[in-house]
Amino acid sequence: MTGEKQEILARLRQQISAAQGFKPSPIATSDGFGLGEIEACFPNDVFPTGTIHEFLAEHPEDAAASEGFIAGLLAKLMRNGNSCLWISHNRKLFPPSLETYGVDPQQIIFLDLYYTKEILSVMEEALKCEGLACVLAELPDIDFAQSRRLQLATEKSHVTGILLRKEPKRSLSATACSARWQIKPQPTEILEGIPGVGNPRWEVNLLKVKNGEGGKFYIEWAEDKFAPFESQETNPQPQTTTLPERGLIA
Amino acid sequence: MRYLSIYFTNLLCDYLAIKKPELKDKVYVFTMSQGNRIMVTASSKEAEKQGIFANSVLADAKALVPDILAFDDKIDFNKKLLIRIGKWAIRYSPIVAIDLPDGIILDSSGCSHLLGGEEKYLESILNKLKESGYNCRGAISDTIGTSWAVARLGRKSPIIGQGQQYNALLNLPPMALRLEQHIIQRLHKLGFDKIGKFIQLPASMLRRRFGQEFLLRLSQALGTEEETIIPIIVKPPYEERLFCLEPIRTKPAIEIAIEKLLQALCERLAKEGLGIRSAELKGYRLDGRVTETKIGTNQPTHLVPHLAKLFELKIDQIEPDLGIELFILTATKTEPVHVAQEKLWSGKPGLADQSLAQLLDRLAGKVGPQAIRRYIPQAHYWPERSLRPAVSLEEKTEIKWQKSNPRPMEMLHKPASIQVTAPIPDYPPMNFRYRDELHLVRKADGPERIEREWWMEPGEHRDYYILEDDKGRRYWVFRSGHYDEEHSAWFLHGFFA
Missing domain, CATH: 3.30.1490.100 (DNA polymerase, Y-family, little finger domain)
Structure with a gap:
């Protein structure tokens, strides 16, 4: 009897999340994004595509780390050959570096705009285009209504949207995004006595997940895929300044 | 074929009166110096009433009207003006030609019915021109020659019916045939003051006395000889x-x-x-x-x-x-056009996707095409030149992105100057100061020397290092030129992921 009830509950949960814009994506069902335990934070244990993800980057170093992590995601999102739109104001991304993460920079179309309003309207229009794998926008701030519009646009087309909030000025209010990420660089590791810099490593903070639980993870990019690693707790990070949070998850 | 010829009686002077309304009803002329005389090239309506016409000498004109106003004429000024009017007239016919020195010609075939017949068509054009201030006359006939003649010298109806050019020309003077001055004078000397008086004469006789040119003009006006016009704007095929x-x-x-x-x-x-x-x-x-x-x-x-x-x-x-x-x-x-994709294959991925191309067209209309870029590699090691914007969505290149050395995720548009402590030449720095923050270097990689392309620009080479500081943040810095304790300049150029 209890087993039956649990089954019903699980089915109802799936229906609820489907109604909220979560649909199992064909990419996720095949072999996932290789994010390991991070994926377990999301409903149904899959990284949700076809929704909006929000990345916070307080410093330029964090922005670079976020872009590296995003590039790893893009490699999976774009693997069926679809292209990506990268909308920004004052873009600093150096396209050749995407190659390191398995993304062909030629497949990415860049839009350099000036006004935030323009960025948002272009992003909304682009999210309705099913021929795209992903639409990424760099902008400092977004409010709930704006993010809700974007979320609604993705639900129809199943295009994944990424908001990279560089140096956010306003305090963080609730958005309609399905996940809020914060990526920070971590010291790399290399064999003792050998000079050089190792594989890129990041601390991944999942601050908010819609219908899921957040968490803190350590991950590196090695041999063209994500790989978790154990953080050296011997050298704790003194600067874990998380931004002041306000409001609930929408 | 139907041709409409418009004749501007005082083209230049009317134009000036439109620009300067205070000149209305004044006596004024345009002049140009020829040799050591100043000749009148165009005169206003009022000046004409006083007997001042083009090709008279300004001194004579001044004798007639002492307070005459004279303006400088420019070479080809009337041509420019006619082209401007001709472009305006394109709304009435796609084929418009200028007819120097003082007219335009429209190929009105198949155009006049749009305004309810030739009479209304002609009336509409002339009224528009008159409203804007040009004194003008016009005529429509089967040939350019007859239209030209009737527009300038016709007394009766300006619309000459199909095949009626012979009758229309009979009562006009010989100058209606666009002849040279000496031929007109000779015709008058022989008593031929109307075209009707010589039009019946045998062609061989006319050719002997007045030349081939005369016969050509006559047959062009009658329509037995083809005449073409050169449109000011060639009609595009689509x-x-x-x-x-x-x-x-x-x-x-x-x-x-x-x-x-x-x-x-x-x-x-x-x-x-x-x-x-x-x-x-x-x-x-x-x-x-x-x-x-x-x-x-x-x-x-x-x-x-x-x-x-x-x-x-x-x-x-x-x-x-x-x-x-x-x-x-x-x-x-x-x-x-590429053959339209059927629904079955419409999921063509990537940049060839139709919906993407349509999206980009719309965005280009919204934000301007210059905001949309795609990059392809270029065969240069110098970081700023290692890529270039692609010309089109389809453009591909054989050159590969260079992968041997890592490149930073973010690159500054302009390298930022930093202060560095470096132990010995060609060793990575021990620490550096960027934006008032001291970064202690824990790990380093390099140098990667990139020579400046001396055939393109002068300057020092760069020695690039990848640095990781005590907080795990990774930077791309370079030293410009060789190590030199006093003159070494260090710059931060990018951030690694």
């Missing part, structure tokens, strides 16, 4: 016109007009397997101005809804003012 019954001012009306034009144009293009890459919509306004709207596409297309959408984005830029009376849609650039 063009559609829409003449509006009422001047159009509202957005829905403009939308309907665009849709109608596109349908007609795209039907033609589709039959020929062509698609639009760029198109131009011209709206001829009541006040004589022309509004221009341009669109471009990333892939040739003849899909009406898509093109209409592109124009729709620009409708707000069209200023109808008092109203637009004629729309002309031109396909300024066409290309063979």
Whole structure:
């Protein structure tokens, strides 16, 4: 009897999340994004595509780390050959570096705009285009209504949207995004006595997940895929300044 | 064929009076110096009443009217003016030619019915010109020669019916045949003061006395000899016109007009397997101005809804003012269209995707094509030059992205100056100061020397290092030139992921 009830509950949960814009994506069902335990934070244990993800980057170093992590995601999102739109104001991304993460920079179309309003309207229009794998926008701030519009646009087309909030000025209010990420660089590791810099490593903070639980993870990019690693707790990070949070998850 | 000839009696002086209304009803002339005399090249209506015509000497004119106003004429000024009027007249016929020194010629075949017959057609043009201030006369006939003659010297109806040019010419003086001055003088000397008096004479006799040129002009006027005009704007092969019954001012009306034009144009293009890459919509306004709207596409297309959408984005830029009376849609650039993808294969991925191309067309209309970029590699090691914007969506290159050395995720547009402590030459720095923060270097990689391309620009080479600081943040810094304790300049150029 209890087993039956649990089954019903699980089915109802799936229906609820489907109604909220979560649909199992064909990419996720095949072999996932290789994010390991991070994926377990999301409903149904899959990284949700076809929704909006929000990345916070307080410093330029964090922005670079976020872009590296995003590039790893893009490699999976774009693997069926679809292209990506990268909308920004004052873009600093150096396209050749995407190659390191398995993304062909030629497949990415860049839009350099000036006004935030323009960025948002272009992003909304682009999210309705099913021929795209992903639409990424760099902008400092977004409010709930704006993010809700974007979320609604993705639900129809199943295009994944990424908001990279560089140096956010306003305090963080609730958005309609399905996940809020914060990526920070971590010291790399290399064999003792050998000079050089190792594989890129990041601390991944999942601050908010819609219908899921957040968490803190350590991950590196090695041999063209994500790989978790154990953080050296011997050298704790003194600067874990998380931004002041306000409001609930929408 | 029907030709309309318009003759401006005082072209230059009328133009000046439009520019300077205070000159109205004044005696004034245009002059140009010829040798050591100043000749009158054009005179106003009032001046003509006083007996001052073109080709008289200014000194004589001053003797007649002491307070005459004289303005400097410029070479080809009348030509420029006629071309401007001719461009305006394109709304009445696609083929308009200028007729130096003082007229324009329109090929009115198949155009006059749009305004309810030739009489109303002619009346409408002349009234418009007169309203703006030009004194002018016009005539329509089967030949350019007869139209020219009747416009200038005709006394009766300005519309010469089909095949009626012989009768129309009979009572006109010989100068109506566009002859050279000495031939006209000789004709008058022989008593031929009307064309009717010599038109019956045998051709051999006329040729002997007045030359081949004379016969040519006569037969051109009668229509037995072909005469062509050189249009000021050659009609493009893919063009559609829409003449509006009422001047159009509202957005829905403009939308309907665009849709109608596109349908007609795209039907033609589709039959020929062509698609639009760029198109131009011209709206001829009541006040004589022309509004221009341009669109471009990333892939040739003849899909009406898509093109209409592109124009729709620009409708707000069209200023109808008092109203637009004629729309002309031109396909300024066409290309063979790729055979339309059937639904089964419509999921063609990547940059070839149709929906993506359409999206980019719309965005280009919204934010301008210069904001949209795609990058392809370029065979240079110098970081700033290792990539270049692609020309089109399809452009591909054989050059590969260089992968041997890691490149930073973010690169500053301009390297930022930093202060560095470096132990010994060609060793990575121990620490550096960037934006008032001291970074202690824990790990480092390098140097990667990149030589400046001396054949393109002078300057020092760069030695790049990848540095990781005590907090795990990774940077791309370089030293400009060789190590030198005093003059070494260090810069931060990028951030690694």
